[in-house]
Amino acid sequence: EVQLLESGGGLVQPGGSLRLSCAASGFIFNNYAMAWVRQAPGKGLEWVSVIIADGSRTPYAASVKGRFTISRDNSKNTLYLQMNSLRAEDTAVYYCAKERTNEGHFDSWGQGTLVTVSS
């Protein structure tokens, strides 16, 4: 059974940094692209970034490009999202998601971790 467990969320001041982690199990982690998708309170889904299986390609949404960095450690089956220069509009539940067949849609999601950016 695929399991994705996010951690690292919390309250941070504007301009601050936070690193999210997603521990994966139940599948061959280094065979799949992984992504972060976020959802602001009461709003819809927003794709943040994806990292392909070998880590060589990492596209970002324009709203986070230059501030967020996605990475993975295939030896630890873990996905990361380093978030710098955080803004109030980054407040959201951040989901880790596994691509179904490396095509850009997601067949498994974590439970999400809440990031709140506020002074």
Added chain:
Amino acid sequence: DIQMTQSPSTLSASVGDRVTITCRASQTINNWLAWYQQKPGKAPNLLIYKASSLESGVPSRFSGSGSGTDFTLTISSLQPGDFATYYCQQYDSYPLTFGGGTKVE
């Protein structure tokens, strides 16, 4: 960026109803479209991929159709557990984009 427009934003229906949700892309996406169901406080759940392929384990009352820029999700007979919000998502090109969602109430 490819914009995804869903309609309606809210849909009132009853158990047993046939429900149809539409999703329009701002440019052709070559059937690279997925549909998700999300219940309050939960992560999204993949229903349909490649516009019309049913994800394993998803009930057959869910179906997807369409091509080019116009797509639909149909629930043939609405069940109590289907009251949720539904999202379409294109994966033809980056940035990946979602529709604004349709709440079925």
